[in-house]
Amino acid sequence: MTNFYSFHGTVTAISDFNPGYNQGCSKLFTLENELGSIVNFVVTPSTYFVDHEIVLVGDRVTGYFDGDLPAILIYPPQYQALVMVKDQPDQFTKVDHFDNQLVSSDGELKLNLSPYTQIVLTNGQLLSKYPGNRDLIVQYGPTTRSIPAQTTPYRIIVLCLTSQ
Known part of the structure; x- marks a missing residue:
């Protein structure tokens, strides 16, 4: 982590x-x-x-x-x-560790996956496992006003760093 x-x-x-x-x-x-x-x-x-x-x-x-x-x-x-x-207009990015429930380590963002959420590795290949409990780059748009804010990300990039 x-x-x-x-x-x-x-x-x-x-x-x-x-x-x-x-x-x-x-x-x-x-x-x-x-x-x-x-x-x-x-x-x-x-x-x-x-x-x-x-x-x-x-x-x-x-x-x-x-x-x-x-x-x-x-x-x-x-x-x-x-x-x-x-920076990209109308798109947010969060880089953080997300737990097994896909909540960021700071507790500010929860991810809700959809069939349209693209989940890839840094080399562009598809991830074959669940993205939870990993360091992720999350690209998303609108969020709820709840705590934590919830979003359905456009794309998740899994960081397979050497420390993991």
């Missing part, structure tokens, strides 16, 4: 990271939010970009990282990006 933390903002810079080794394979994305806070994300070939979107300077994105990993004490803070999500 990964303890996902996120930061949402506008990409202000993209540069090569660690240029001496595997030149061009890793990038440093600098994000700034509406309050002026800045975060750097190290983006590697293992970082999952939802819909394999190409992210450019000026795009609004959310970067997700493992909040339990140690972070170096520098400013701006720098985290290893696990998942990057480019």
Whole structure:
């Protein structure tokens, strides 16, 4: 179970990271939010970009990282990006651990599956098992006003991280 933390903002810079080794394979994305806070994300070939979107300077994105990993004490803070999500109109995305009842670890969202809910792995292949008790990327639209909010997701992407 990964303890996902996120930061949402506008990409202000993209540069090569660690240029001496595997030149061009890793990038440093600098994000700034509406309050002026800045975060750097190290983006590697293992970082999952939802819909394999190409992210450019000026795009609004959310970067997700493992909040339990140690972070170096520098400013701006720098985290290893696990998942990057480019903003899409009229669509929400939640990256979190969902229990066997498909309730997120923060208790804010419950998933109701339908026959039309697409459940896939990060490589695009269909999941052959129940998606509960896993780290998931959930793309959804409207929710109920209940606690937890409930939704029927458009798509669920299962993160089979090495820690699982």
